[in-house]
Amino acid sequence: MSKVISAGKAVMIGSFVSKGISIVSSVILARLLFEEDYGALVLSAIFAGLITQIGGMGYELFYLQHKGNEEERRKVLEQVFNLRLLTNFLMFVVQTVIGFYFFIFTENRTTGGILMMMAVSLMLEGFNAPQETLLKDNMEFKKITIGNIFKELFATIGKVVSAFLGFGGYSFGVGPVLGSLVRMFYLRSVQPYRHAYFLWDKGKIKEIFNFGKHVLFGSVGIYLVQQVDRIFLTLFFPQNIVGRYGFAWGNAAMPFNYFVMPQQQLIMTYVTRYNAGQIELFYNLKILKRLISFLNFPILTIAILFTEEIVIFLFTDKWLNTVDLIRVILLYYSILSLIFPFTSILTGLGRPDIVSKLTLMKGLTLIISLLFIGIYFPDQILIYILTYSTISILFDLIKIFVGISLTGIKFNETLKSFKIDFILIAILIISCILRIEYTDVGTGFSFLILILSFYIFLFLKVNKKETIEAVLVLKNKFFG
Secondary structure, three states, X not given: OHHHHHHHHHHHHHHHHHHHHHHHHHHHHHHHOOHHHHHHHHHHHHHHHHHHHHHOOOHXXXXXXXXXXXXXXXXXXXXXXHHHHHHHXXXXXXXXXXXXXXXXXXXXXXXXXXXXXXXXXXXXXXXXXXXXXXXXXXXXXXXXXXXXXXXXHHHHHHHHHHHHOOOHHHHHHHHHHHHHHHHHHHHHHHOXXXXXXXXXXXXXXXXXXXXXXXXHHHHHHHHHHHHHHHHHHHHHOOHHHHHHHHHHHHHHOHHHHHHHOHHHHHHHHHHOOOOOOOHHHHHHHHHHHHHHHHHHHHHHHHHHHOHHHHHHHHHOHHHHHHHHHHHHHHHHHHHHHHOHHHOOHHHHOOOHHHHXXXXXXXXXXXXXXXXXXXXXXXXXXXXXXXXHHHXXXXXXXXXXHHHHHOOOOOHHHHHHHOHHHHHHHHHHHHHHHHHHHOOOHHHHHHHHHHHHHHHHHHHHXXXXXXHHHHHHHHHHHHOO
């Protein structure tokens, strides 16, 4: 546990740096680009998302959880990399063809250009795979974090410079290529790896692929979950609303993506070191959950209560029509962050088959629900977002409870451990509703004082023991 928390120090610091870079990028791009540019990005993400999910077949995870001597694991990594290169090349070809079609034969030329440039980035990420996997296996997350910072920095430079030069929506394609290229050079410099190209071990390839196919099925479900809202959005809403939605989602997701998500690779690598039935895993993840809640809840509360003021300050009043959308999406990610450490437990314990089934069920439920909303409430974008968010959270909770049960923890104890989190979720929902109703800043500050007072009471009185454990982890490992 101490090693994973120590590694978390590098990840957390890196996420703060990346967060700063991303905020600067978002502010500048919001002032240079328009709703139609973000609409082109949303449409390109529908196709790029499918291709990326199909390509992400979990080969590297097979290596991370593989038990064996050093020579055996080296051979496994070689076959993993062979499959990764082949898969990413095929995905590169498919995405390039789709992008070319949009660019030549449709009016969505910007979408086509973004897709073709993102295809290059996808291929570059394939070359990074063995270096990144070895670093994860050795828990060297500091180097991975530095690589991610370089990627974010140069991607931002690419997007901003392109936007200044008048490339418009194409800027969203230039940035990822430059960022992935710089990250590839960095990872290769800090983690040497000599690969025996295309020496195929058919038996090992089959074993890896059989593991990966469960992740593939889950990837289809993940695609449905992540992109089905955008697919129906482009069918039922005009492009400016699609762009507004894309802008709102991208910026509202920023706190989660840059403060919380960087911990996912750390948690996943940590979980793979355990087997089903090991109760210790549950209690260690509880500490991480409390730590994330302790650090993030005040930030999330401020963001929800003062969304309008933040939008005007950062992006100008040009984007005022996105305030309610951003607030609801912030609420969704706030809830997700409170349960986050347990969301990867099933995959980490080697049960991607369960994940794939639950994810497909989630995707099908979303298809039916969003199709209904799109047909019968065609102008209600807020209802659309609320439906998507509610269904997503419910299925995430199901996945978490199933995963925790594999550690040997009873359902009643699981519910008890999430008691504080459910209370915090209720507070956030009430805050969001009240702030939409009462818009003046003074009322917002009153709500903030009341909510943070109750927050302190929960953490320091009701849940004192876990809070002390989380603070000690923060003190001894992050700042020790």
